[in-house]
Amino acid sequence: MFKTMSFERLLEKATSHLLLEPDWNAILQICDMIRAGDTQPKYAIACIKKKMFNQNPHVALLALQVLESCVKNCGVGVHEEIATKTFMEDMRDLAKNSKDDPVKNKVLELIQAWAYAFRNSSRYRAVQDTLNIMKAEGFTFGPLKESDAMFAADTAPEWVDGESCHRCRAQFSLTQRKHHCRACGQVFCGKCSSKSCALPKFGIEKEVRVCDSCWDKHNGDAIS
Ligand SMILES: O=P(O)(O)O[C@@H]1[C@H](O)[C@H](OP(=O)(O)O)[C@@H](O)[C@H](O)[C@H]1O
Ligand SMILES: [Zn+2]
Ligand SMILES: [Zn+2]
Numbered sequence: 336m337f338k339t340m341s342f343e344r345l346l347e348k349a350t351s352h353l354l355l356e357p358d359w360n361a362i363l364q365i366c367d368m369i370r371a372g373d374t375q376p377k378y379a380i381a382c383i384k385k386k387m388f389n390q391n392p393h394v395a396l397l398a399l400q401v402l403e404s405c406v407k408n409c410g411v412g413v414h415e416e417i418a419t420k421t422f423m424e425d426m427r428d429l430a431k432n433s434k435d436d437p438v439k440n441k442v443l444e445l446i447q448a449w450a451y452a453f454r455n456s457s458r459y460r461a462v463q464d465t466l467n468i469m470k471a472e473g474f475t476f477g478p479l480k481e482s483d484a485m486f487a488a489d490t491a492p493e494w495v496d497g498e499s500c501h502r503c504r505a506q507f508s509l510t511q512r513k514h515h516c517r518a519c520g521q522v523f524c525g526k527c528s529s530k531s532c533a534l535p536k537f538g539i540e541k542e543v544r545v546c547d548s549c550w551d552k553h554n555g556d557a558i559s
Pocket of ligand 2: 502503504524525526527
């Protein structure tokens with residue numbers, strides 16, 4: 336039984352300068368490891384980012400293709416890592432400093448696709464902001480291919496704020512703490528959100544806090 340390759344080995348394989356085209360098998364295994372929770376999204380994105388800044392533009396482009404697949408397939412854990420001000424600044428630096436057109440064009444294509452995919456989510460506003468800044472700086476973005484912005488994993492809903500539990504109306508206080516359901520994004524007291532479950536449709540394989548009604552929807556005998 337062959338031992339599953341470590342994340343680092345898979346990333347080396349997927350970004351080897353000897354590759355003539357992407358190693359999709361290695362890329363999909365990387366996505367599986369992140370979705371399964373074997374590799375934390377933060378660590379995975381940090382490793383991929385190092386490869387993006389590799390001196391060899393061929394390695395950098397392959398790293399961007401690994402990144403593209405992770406954003407498409409691994410859901411909210413990866414989205415929270417890339418849709419940040421710092422990561423978007425890194426992408427902008429890469430587009431600015433890269434002498435290699437394929438690398439630069441790939442960065443522009445990704446930023447544009449992500450800005451479209453996250454267009455309704457204020458939580459990921461850093462992407463749209465970066466797109467606007469780069470347009471103002473004179474970067475020309477090609478036509479958007481909507482297929483690039485179709486993600487296998489939906490993005491989890493934004494978290495709603497509130498001063499009382501969405502289900503039982505209990506007022507939050509120093510002792511009555513707020514909690515959020517990852518499935519519907521609503522705010523609840525501890526009693527109404529004491530359960531947890533995986534949310535594969537959002538690319539969340541590990542158990543996370545959900546409210547009682549979302550738990551029933553995802554686990555009850557109700558016909559799903
Ligand atoms: O513990 P607190 O200081 O009340 O902070 C709350 C916890 O971080 C909750 O995390 P959780 O949903 O994982 O419990 C989060 O949903 C709330 O928005 C925060 O206000
Ligand atoms: Zn409640
Ligand atoms: Zn819920």
